Amino acid sequence: MEVLNERGAVIITHPHKPTSNNETLTSVVPLASYEYLAKTTRAILNMVGHNVMVRYPRLKVVVPHCGSFLPLAVPRMQSLMPVMNGVGYLQGVDIKQNLQALYYDLAGAATPETIRELLTITSPSHLLYGTDYPYAKAPVLVKNLSALKQNLADIVLDDVENILYKNALQLFEK
Secondary structure, eight states, X not given: OHHHHHTTOEEEOOOOOOSSOOHHHHTTSOGGGXXXXXXXXXXXXXXXXXXXXXXXXXXXXXXXXXXXXXXXXXXXXXXXXXXXXXXXXXXXXXXXXXXXXXXXXXXSOOOHHHHHHHTTTSOGGGEEOOOOTTTSOHHHHHHHHHXXXXXXXXXXXXXXXXXXXXXXXXXXXX
16 A cells, blocks of 8 residues: 555455355345445445555545445444444544545446435545446446436536546546
8 A cells, every 4th residue: 555655546446246155145136236335345444444545645545336335334333433442443543534535436326315325425526427337338328327417416516527527537637
């Protein structure tokens, strides 16, 4: 992380098919509906728990799939902080500062409800248009982009152009 920080790296996190899973369970409910999100959330919370984004402020980490389960997991982690600190966990960790450093792509189910929930842990300036390409095919991408534009309009965000491309341009600007 130190070397990546020195370089001001952009780290795009994206889950890969987990190797250990229950075949009976996954034959009914596809991994993409929950397991990828759980793995991503676990990885990012581990980074938060190690204060990675605070310790390495030049890192730019992108969380896929509308923040995965972070909007749900973060309030729980925050509520448990006093107990965890009392037994020696997460001491010196600034959850809010770590989260503010993260960027979130809107690939997947970027419904108005999901976007509103995501905005409880970040700002519109850290939202990015994401497609999940090449996993999603062209007709799906076109449909999803249209739905995203409508969902952003429904929320009445002033930053639609920023979310659709300008935030990403700034993220990758050197």
